Amino acid sequence: MTPDLVVVGAGISGLALAREFRAGGGRVLVLERARGVGGRCATRRVDGQPVDHGTAFLHGRDPAFLAELGAAAGPAASPDWPHVLAGPGTPCRPAAFEAGSVRLAPAAGVSAFPKHLARGLDVRLGANVESLRVSRAGGGAAGNWELALSTGETLRSPAVALTLPAPSAAAMLEHVPGRPAGLAALLPLCRLVRTLPCLTVIARYPEATPPPGWDVVLPGSGILHTLVHDSAKRRPGAQLVLVLQANPRYSREHLDSPKDSWSRALLEEAAAGSGAWIALPEDTQAHTWEQARVSEGSELARPVVAELEGGARLGLCGDGFHPAGGVEGAWHSGRALAARFLDRMRRAG
Amino acid sequence: MSLTPEQIDAVLEAEAGHECPGVGEGRVCVKIVSIAELPSRFGRFQVAAFWNNRDGKEHVAILHGNPMGRENVPVRVHSECLTGDALGSLRCDCRDQLEAALRTIASHEHGLVLYLRQEGRGIGLLNKLRAYHLQDRGLDTVEANLALGFRDDEREYSIAAHMLHSLKVKSIRLLTNNPRKVDELARLGVKIVAREPHILPPNEFNRFYLETKRDKSGHFLDALGKAHLPEQGEPVQVEGGAA
Numbered sequence: 001m002t003p004d005l006v007v008v009g010a011g012i013s014g015l016a017l018a019r020e021f022r023a024g025g026g027r028v029l030v031l032e033r034a035r036g037v038g039g040r041c042a043t044r045r046v047d048g049q050p051v052d053h054g055t056a057f058l059h060g061r062d063p064a065f066l067a068e069l070g071a072a073a074g075p076a077a078s079p080d081w082p083h084v085l086a087g088p089g090t091p092c093r094p095a096a097f098e099a100g101s102v103r104l105a106p107a108a109g110v111s112a113f114p115k116h117l118a119r120g121l122d123v124r125l126g127a128n129v130e131s132l133r134v135s136r137a138g139g140g141a142a143g144n145w146e147l148a149l150s151t152g153e154t155l156r157s158p159a160v161a162l163t164l165p166a167p168s169a170a171a172m173l174e175h176v177p178g179r180p181a182g183l184a185a186l187l188p189l190c191r192l193v194r195t196l197p198c199l200t201v202i203a204r205y206p207e208a209t210p211p212p213g214w215d216v217v218l219p220g221s222g223i224l225h226t227l228v229h230d231s232a233k234r235r236p237g238a239q240l241v242l243v244l245q246a247n248p249r250y251s252r253e254h255l256d257s258p259k260d261s262w263s264r265a266l267l268e269e270a271a272a273g274s275g276a277w278i279a280l281p282e283d284t285q286a287h288t289w290e291q292a293r294v295s296e297g298s299e300l301a302r303p304v305v306a307e308l309e310g311g312a313r314l315g316l317c318g319d320g321f322h323p324a325g326g327v328e329g330a331w332h333s334g335r336a337l338a339a340r341f342l343d344r345m346r347r348a349g
Numbered sequence: 350m351s352l353t354p355e356q357i358d359a360v361l362e363a364e365a366g367h368e369c370p371g372v373g374e375g376r377v378c379v380k381i382v383s384i385a386e387l388p389s390r391f392g393r394f395q396v397a398a399f400w401n402n403r404d405g406k407e408h409v410a411i412l413h414g415n416p417m418g419r420e421n422v423p424v425r426v427h428s429e430c431l432t433g434d435a436l437g438s439l440r441c442d443c444r445d446q447l448e449a450a451l452r453t454i455a456s457h458e459h460g461l462v463l464y465l466r467q468e469g470r471g472i473g474l475l476n477k478l479r480a481y482h483l484q485d486r487g488l489d490t491v492e493a494n495l496a497l498g499f500r501d502d503e504r505e506y507s508i509a510a511h512m513l514h515s516l517k518v519k520s521i522r523l524l525t526n527n528p529r530k531v532d533e534l535a536r537l538g539v540k541i542v543a544r545e546p547h548i549l550p551p552n553e554f555n556r557f558y559l560e561t562k563r564d565k566s567g568h569f570l571d572a573l574g575k576a577h578l579p580e581q582g583e584p585v586q587v588e589g590g591a592a
Contacts, residue, residue: 005571188488189496192479297475321496 001031003122005341006147007156008129008172011039012327013318014163015117016334017341022121024342030118030154031127031147036111037118040292041327043109046204046285050109051235051241053200053287056216056228057105058113059083059096060328066102068331072116073106074106078233081105082215086274089218089225092293093326095153105233113327132160133177134312145312159341161315163334165291166193169316182306183314193300193320196248197255198225199290201263203241203281223250224269228280242278251292259286266317294320299329303337311348313342351395351417357384359381360417364515371402371505371513373537381515387411391448394457399512406466410512411451414459417517421542423460424448425524426509426534428467431474440481445549450524453547461518463509472498506530510537 005021007014009031019027020249035041042054058067058073080103085091095101135146135156138343143206147155162169164323170190173183217227225247227278246254254262263286271279305318322329352360364381371378379399387396397410416422427450433443449463454460467476476497483493513521520540523531524547531544 185488185490185493188483188486189493193485283370301472301476302496304492304496306492323498 001027003027003103003157004345005029005159005161006031006145006155007161007163008147009039009163009318010034010037010123010125011116011163011318011330012041012114012117013321013330013334013337014039014161015114015121015123015313016151017119017161017163017338018121018123018334020335020338021341023323024338024339026342026345028155030121030123031129031149031155032123032125035125037123037125038111038114040289041110041114042169043111044285046202046241047239049231049238049241050107050111051230051243052110052228052233053202053243053285054292055110055327056111056118056230056243056287057095057096057224058327059101059104060324060331061095061101062324062328062332065328065331068089068117069102069113070080070330071106072084072113073104074112077107078105079103081233082228085216085218086214086216087220089220091216091218092226093296095324096326103342107233107235109233110218127284129172131175132172134180134310136310145314151203157314158311159313159345161317161337161341163316163318165191165195165294165318166316166320167195167291169318173314180308182308184308185308186304186314186316189300189304190316194295194298195291195320196293196295197251197256198248198289199246199251199262199266200287200289201244201266202230202285202287203244203267204283205241205242205277205280206282207239209240209277211266212275213239214274217270219269219273222269222273223247224266224273227274235290242270242281243291247297248292248295251289252348255288255290259288262286294325296325299323299325303333303340305337305340313344350415351386351393351412352384352417356415356417357489360384367408367515371507372511375403375507377507377511379408379508379515379550384412391451394455396450397516399515401508407465408508408512408563409464411454411462411464412516413454413457413461416459416461419518420520421461422518422521423454423457423524423545424513424518424521425462426465426505426530426549427462428465431468432477442549446547449547453524461516461521463507463512465508467505478570484546499541506533506537509532510539513539 004026005028007018007030009028012212018030021028040054042330043050043052058069097234129147130150131148133146135144144156144158145160170187176183180213212229215232216227223246226245231241232281263284300321301323306314315337317333319325320328367380369378379401381397382400383398384395387394395412397409427447430443432438433441434447450462480497520542522543522545523541524545526547531541535541
């Protein structure tokens with residue numbers, strides 16, 4: 001079967017796009033480079049216990065989005081988490097704490113949401129798209145995309161959606177052979193969306209460690225942006241786990257430094273501000289988010305569609321393509337892109 | 350004669366208790382919360398400040414004479430443009446349009462300029478400047494403008510329609526070169542007895558700009574037929590030039 005649409009990236013926007021597109025009667029295939037869905041809405045298991053090392057909790061205000069979140073999170077979720085916020089700093093998305101915003105932390109981890117969205121979809125994990133080109137096979141037939149996977153396989157589709165962070169999407173488009181005019185125009189647009197890196201440390205503490213009195217600390221100065229008491233979201237008896245996230249500037253400057261050095265620096269700063277015990281974890285893991293989030297205010301208003309000569313269509317969506325940004329913005333932008341693709345498909349017959 | 354202090358007090362008291370289901374699809378409701386004297390270089394005006402139920406944008410109406418309860422009031426609807434109105438930018442003709450409108454209403458016994466605080470057709474100043482930035486790099490497409498948030502003017506017209514209603518204007522002569530503005534306001538219940546061309550006096554600096562703009566074929570199309578950024582300005586009619 002040739003899909004009507006290939007979605008590159010199984011993050012929130014890609015999954016929301018695929019789900020909505022399929023609900024509208026389209027055939028869709030999702031390709032994901034990683035071993036799991038969700039992108040930055042990420043949960044990993046540490047000693048069997050879920051740890052959210054990307055997005056710390058989910059939040060939103062739109063009723064349709066909240067209904068979807070509720071369906072995904074199930075009953076075992078902490079509503080209004082985080083309950084106890086310490087420190088003078090500003091959260092990544094201040095809107096999460098404004099009136100009218102609902103916050104939610106699933107006990108199974110934030111990846112419960114993308115897993116819910118992916119249910120029933122044709123998602124291929126570990127599928128890395130190496131190159132993208134437009135072919136006009138069949139002489140005069142409608143143009144088609146050709147996606148070359150690292151496995152050597154080639155997929156074809158009349159429409160492709162890149163749901164990667166905008167700068168990554170731009171980098172991919174830059175390498176499309178022949179640089180079709182319709183694509184070149186998207187590059188400066190993608191570059192308006194600014195992404196920020198985030199160095200992240202997961203720290204697990206000995207059983208006897210008493211739980212801290214906060215859920216999230218926002219120091220507001222220094223190199224640490226957010227200190228999350230991750231295990232507060234889990235069922236009683238969970239082992240104490242903290243997630244430390246560095247501020248964008250420090251993260252940018254240390255992207256290429258050894259993980260041990262910045263992990264230690266973050267733990268020591270957290271210990272100095274929030275309790276000496278933090279410097280002595282049982283073990284740690286480090287993760288580098290090169291494009292953790294979109295700088296607030298640099299989001300575009302809606303997803304983008306380009307129609308190339310010959311009819312091949314390209315769409316871009318993600319948290320940088322909706323003014324709400326974050327997980328909610330990503331979800332909306334995916335659905336909005338689905339509506340535009342479906343509309344064009346119907347008009348094209 | 351402008352509004353007397355007693356008339357102003359009566360309007361403000363009535364407006365304080367105003368409630369309505371709202372105008373247009375967005376159910377926009379506005380209320381006059383203050384009216385003050387505004388002597389200006391274009392004439393003696395009064396300015397009315399409006400609260401609205403949709404956002405924190407503070408729209409104003411500039412009044413000449415007392416248009417309340419009157420027919421055939423000359424009205425200009427102007428959308429805020431910081432770069433044009435205040436900074437004198439030549440990327441658009443907003444300031445020329447605003448000045449011409451203020452002069453026009455000052456020359457009539459009664460008249461109104463509705464000054465809508467909707468920078469860049471509602472996209473905001475930041476996105477308008479991002480669009481300029483893309484134009485500077487040679488990118489000026491419908492898709493880019495959509496992605497930056499340029500949108501339909503529906504809300505702008507709803508607010509203008511409600512402001513006219515709050516000011517109890519019975520019918521208007523709309524100063525515009527844009528037939529769509531007439532249609533949209535009429536659809537929202539505004540009685541328009543005439544559309545008057547909004548004619549700008551050219552000067553040595555803007556004559557070329559205005560004439561070029563006038564000579565371009567369509568509202569949002571440039572000379573090559575390529576869609577371009579929908580600036581706030583409208584099709585232009587220049588004094589002494591063929592329309």
